């Protein structure tokens with residue numbers, strides 16, 4: 001089968017590999033129908049994910065059809081259309097039992113797929129702990145509608161869940177990339193009084209204005225003033241930092257009112273400064289990523305009910321054989337790209 005592979009720093013290649021086999025009684029083999037490219041894949045390519053193993057098949061955002069299951073898999077059966085969770089988790093350890101599945105203590109726990117074990121930018125993928133890692137897609141939900149459930153949408157859902165958003169709140173979301181938009185969609189479900197999105201790219205600002213006209217939009221330069229003018233208590237009640245830019249961490253806490261919750265969803269390339277003397281007396285509450293991806297069933301239900309629709313994010317589609325071109329466009333942000341769908345097999349589009 002074809003599998004997009006991490007060769008060495010700066011180099012991914014489409015290779016012919018053996019189809020994955022069941023290794024453990026809790027594994028499932030999934031025939032991938034659609035996968036996507038995530039910014040984290042680029043982090044691997046650029047060598048900034050030290051635990052990523054050369055030779056690994058990349059890709060951790062995908063949907064497919066269950067091909068084969070181990071004898072201890074009970075929640076899915078061959079033929080089921082499923083989402084695949086970015087995170088591998090046992091469901092039984094100290095952290096899993098508390099919902100902190102990102103910190104699962106299993107050796108493959110956390111983000112392993114497409115990083116430490118072979119991922120899904122391929123024709124088939126082996127999913128460990130399939131009862132936790134796979135969710136059946138409702139019949140009325142298409143593969144494209146479900147494509148982001150296991151990763152960027154799970155992240156947006158988790159971020160808005162832990163941010164304790166109420167109906168009186170002014171919520172600031174910094175960054176309108178794919179994860180920022182998913183965070184926005186999930187924040188809209190909480191019905192806060194006001195949502196302000198801060199984004200620097202004119203293309204992405206236009207996207208937000210076109211699809212989510214009820215949301216206010218500002219730029220990093222104007223953000224602080226805009227938030228002050230459009231909030232009641234000297235800043236945003238909740239800030240979600242999804243940009244991961246050079247100055248966006250500072251912007252996040254600077255735009256927050258005293259006692260605000262600031263949720264850091266972004267993954268930074270560099271350490272960030274926490275200037276406690278400047279923050280003294282602001283009594284801020286910081287929450288940090290990565291995602292605890294254990295809400296996929298609920299997210300699929302919300303999609304089925306028409307409450308979440310991420311299909312506008314899919315701006316480009318490529319067959320797996322052309323994945324190199326897809327990476328080129330995604331990596332260089334060409335042609336108005338937001339997300340790319342990689343078509344591995346003819347699925348249920």
Ligand SMILES: [Zn+2]
Nearest residue numbers: 038039040151
């Ligand atoms: Zn990702």
Ligand SMILES: [Zn+2]
Nearest residue numbers: 090093096104
């Ligand atoms: Zn666990």
